[in-house]
Amino acid sequence: MDTSSNSPYDLECHKNNTFRRVEVKGTTTEGDAVYVTRNEVLSAHSAECETDLYIVNNIDIFLQKDGNYYANGGLVNIIKNWKPEEKCLEATVYRYHLSKR
Numbered sequence: 001m002d003t004s005s006n007s008p009y010d011l012e013c014h015k016n017n018t019f020r021r022v023e024v025k026g027t028t029t030e031g032d033a034v035y036v037t038r039n040e041v042l043s044a045h046s047a048e049c050e051t052d053l054y055i056v057n058n059i060d061i062f063l064q065k066d067g068n069y070y071a072n073g074g075l076v077n078i079i080k081n082w083k084p085e086e087k088c089l090e091a092t093v094y095r096y097h098l099s100k101r
Contacts, residue, residue, distance in 0.1 A: 001013075009040065020052060029057060029058075033090075044082050051082050052078060
């Protein structure tokens with residue numbers, strides 16, 4: 001089930017009374033690093049459910065004649081039971097609150 005519009009993960013998978021969350025990331029790069037949100041990290045660390053991280057890397061992007069983009073190919077790397085390690089996380093964006101100065 002697609003949950004990406006209202007949850008910090010992309011899919012819920014159910015099979016034989018087993019429940020998993022899946023976070024999916026796509027990139028045109030080798031996939032050495034992907035961007036994850038704070039809520040995605042917190043969700044993956046929750047004891048509520050196991051989360052798998054699916055990374056599709058080396059995706060080819062083409063501009064079609066009609067002006068739309070087309071994605072093709074890619075290699076899938078799956079990290080089962082993903083628990084983001086602090087040493088693998090890098091802060092790249094901060095929110096600065098002017099009202100708290």
